[in-house]
Amino acid sequence: MLKLSNVEVKYAGVILVLRGVSLEIRGGKIVALLGSNGAGKTTTLKSISGLLHTELGEVTAGTIEYDGQRIDKLGPEEVAKKGIIQVMEGRQVLEHLTVEENLRLGGYIRKKKSLKQDLDMVYGYFPKLTRLRNSTSGYLSGGEQQMLAMGRAMMAHPKIMLLDEPSMGLAPLVVEEIYAIIERFNAEEATGILVVEQNARAALAVSEFAYVMENGRVVLDGSSAKLAENEDIKEFYLGLSKFGEKRSYRDVKHYKRRKRWL
Amino acid sequence: MEFLGKIVIAGLMNGSIYGLVAIGFVLVYKSSSVLNFSQGYMLLLGAYIFWFFKASLKLDLLPSLLLALPSGFLMGIAIERITLRPLIGQPLISMITVTIFLSLVLEGLVSLIWGTYPLEQITVFGRGSGTVGSIVLTTENVCAFGVAFGAMVVLILFFRYTNLGLAMRGVAEGHQIVQSMGIGVRRIFSISWGIAGVAATIGGILMGTTLGFQLGLSHIGLLAIPAAFIGGLESPEGAILGGLLIGLIESVVSGYLGNAAGVPATFVVLILVMLIRPYGFFGLERIERV
Ligand SMILES: Nc1ncnc2c1ncn2[C@@H]1O[C@H](COP(=O)(O)OP(=O)(O)OP(=O)(O)O)[C@@H](O)[C@H]1O
Numbered sequence: 001m002l003k004l005s006n007v008e009v010k011y012a013g014v015i016l017v018l019r020g021v022s023l024e025i026r027g028g029k030i031v032a033l034l035g036s037n038g039a040g041k042t043t044t045l046k047s048i049s050g051l052l053h054t055e056l057g058e059v060t061a062g063t064i065e066y067d068g069q070r071i072d073k074l075g076p077e078e079v080a081k082k083g084i085i086q087v088m089e090g091r092q093v094l095e096h097l098t099v100e101e102n103l104r105l106g107g108y109i110r111k112k113k114s115l116k117q118d119l120d121m122v123y124g125y126f127p128k129l130t131r132l133r134n135s136t137s138g139y140l141s142g143g144e145q146q147m148l149a150m151g152r153a154m155m156a157h158p159k160i161m162l163l164d165e166p167s168m169g170l171a172p173l174v175v176e177e178i179y180a181i182i183e184r185f186n187a188e189e190a191t192g193i194l195v196v197e198q199n200a201r202a203a204l205a206v207s208e209f210a211y212v213m214e215n216g217r218v219v220l221d222g223s224s225a226k227l228a229e230n231e232d233i234k235e236f237y238l239g240l241s242k243f244g245e246k247r248s249y250r251d252v253k254h255y256k257r258r259k260r261w262l
Numbered sequence: 263m264e265f266l267g268k269i270v271i272a273g274l275m276n277g278s279i280y281g282l283v284a285i286g287f288v289l290v291y292k293s294s295s296v297l298n299f300s301q302g303y304m305l306l307l308g309a310y311i312f313w314f315f316k317a318s319l320k321l322d323l324l325p326s327l328l329l330a331l332p333s334g335f336l337m338g339i340a341i342e343r344i345t346l347r348p349l350i351g352q353p354l355i356s357m358i359t360v361t362i363f364l365s366l367v368l369e370g371l372v373s374l375i376w377g378t379y380p381l382e383q384i385t386v387f388g389r390g391s392g393t394v395g396s397i398v399l400t401t402e403n404v405c406a407f408g409v410a411f412g413a414m415v416v417l418i419l420f421f422r423y424t425n426l427g428l429a430m431r432g433v434a435e436g437h438q439i440v441q442s443m444g445i446g447v448r449r450i451f452s453i454s455w456g457i458a459g460v461a462a463t464i465g466g467i468l469m470g471t472t473l474g475f476q477l478g479l480s481h482i483g484l485l486a487i488p489a490a491f492i493g494g495l496e497s498p499e500g501a502i503l504g505g506l507l508i509g510l511i512e513s514v515v516s517g518y519l520g521n522a523a524g525v526p527a528t529f530v531v532l533i534l535v536m537l538i539r540p541y542g543f544f545g546l547e548r549i550e551r552v
């Protein structure tokens with residue numbers, strides 16, 4: 001089990017970004033973390049994976065525990081070796097390497113199993129990548145790159161996968177496809193998944209439990225089914241609120257509601 | 263014709279050594295974006311360390327090599343650890359400046375221990391010679407060429423096919439991504455410098471066998487830099503090509519126009535290549551897609 005208790009994060013010693021975040025993921029579950037831009041979702045994932053330390057960020061209060069051991073002081077390599085792998089926001093592929101080379105690197109830390117078997121596992125989840133295995137990954141489409149980034153994380157056989165906005169900038173059909181694979185991977189490999197999303201509909205549909213962040217705090221949590229029925233969620237994340245025509249109207253309400261949460 | 267053949271062969275032989283040293287330069291650049299201007303002085307120190315085992319301790323060739331190459335590896339690692347690691351996160355330009363001053367320190371160290379005069383000449387591979395057609399080849403030269411080429415091939419295969427080599431190429435692309443996969447970037451830096459140290463040491467030994475063990479060996483390292491640029495800074499294969507090209511041009515121009523013209527000619531070629539292909543022949547172009 002991964003457990004964050006009152007985690008506070010500062011960048012460069014002064015910029016306070018997380019103001020006491022508590023959340024937990026029990027083994028093998030999918031948990032969603034929702035929130036608008038700048039809420040601190042990515043920072044939360046980085047605080048878990050240790051990537052925070054590569055950006056002069058630090059957990060300044062609270063604890064992050066994995067299976068009872070504190071991991072908030074560990075570097076990213078050590079956290080990854082414990083089986084927690086982050087798939088970074090924005091389809092981060094190693095551009096000049098081929099698809100298969102990216103995947104091989106993803107499996108760099110895996111316990112000696114057959115490489116071929118692992119590659120086949122990933123190609124099984126993402127058949128599209130099979131055909132592209134020798135292509136330079138920088139030239140793949142956005143959806144394909146997202147698949148590659150996820151497949152690369154799968155190669156490490158993570159116990160927990162931290163997925164940062166897998167739907168970002170992708171067409172609805174591709175989003176659907178990717179979420180179907182997330183669900184299947186979770187079911188078949190029993191990997192716990194913490195998925196950060198702006199696309200609440202997709203994330204709530206596959207997750208069991210969800211947290212909503214605003215301004216560096218968790219302001220709402222509950223079972224995903226329940227949150228999907230929540231009026232605020234419906235309005236801010238499932239409705240037209242972001243790009244709808246009645247934008248100006250809703251912005252006012254949005255603001256008021258948000259105040260109430262804090 | 264015979265003269266041309268002779269200088270072409272000499273050029274390719276030197277070129278293979280430049281190429282080997284350039285691979286070390288490329289490797290460090292790829293993993294850490296540092297242009298290591300002290301590469302030539304690493305070569306000097308590596309060569310002298312070999313000479314110490316071979317001439318001072320009077321060991322045979324093989325044990326001398328078996329001691330010198332790991333020493334070269336450690337030399338690279340130590341340089342990274344002592345001078346550059348503390349600067350991680352500082353502007354690149356300061357790291358690069360440090361490598362320039364490091365050159366002076368390494369040269370100073372060598373002169374302090376071994377003095378400034380050329381060391382006693384030693385035969386490394388043997389004294390024989392043979393002829394191909396009418397061209398005379400010495401054992402020393404042929405072996406030097408063979409070793410340089412063999413070392414290059416081994417390095418290329420290492421990058422292509424081993425997991426560690428792949429990780430090195432990955433680190434070159436993005437530190438954070440690689441760290442997110444659990445690969446230790448610092449360890450990879452260290453190893454890159456270690457390999458650069460080995461490549462420099464081999465290059466230094468080979469050059470020492472033909473030119474003698476003397477402070478001037480460090481200049482070979484300077485010629486490896488344009489070789490790396492011509493090949494494309496990110497490409498080990500390019501470094502080989504660049505090395506051979508530089509060696510060839512230097513030798514041919516020196517042969518026909520006199521020794522002094524060789525090195526300037528290589529720089530003219532460097533500038534021409536940079537104008538036509540800013541990324542060198544095999545450099546990585548930025549991938550821009552929307
Ligand atoms: N390396 C950093 N240094 C300083 N401030 C940072 C850094 N990274 C993030 N921040 C700040 O922390 C806040 C939260 O950022 P974060 O990336 O966690 O948000 P997010 O919820 O992931 O947003 P989005 O949905 O836009 O990705 C932002 O105000 C951002 O400016």
Ligand SMILES: [Mg+2]
Pocket residue numbers: 041042043089164
């Ligand atoms: Mg984010």
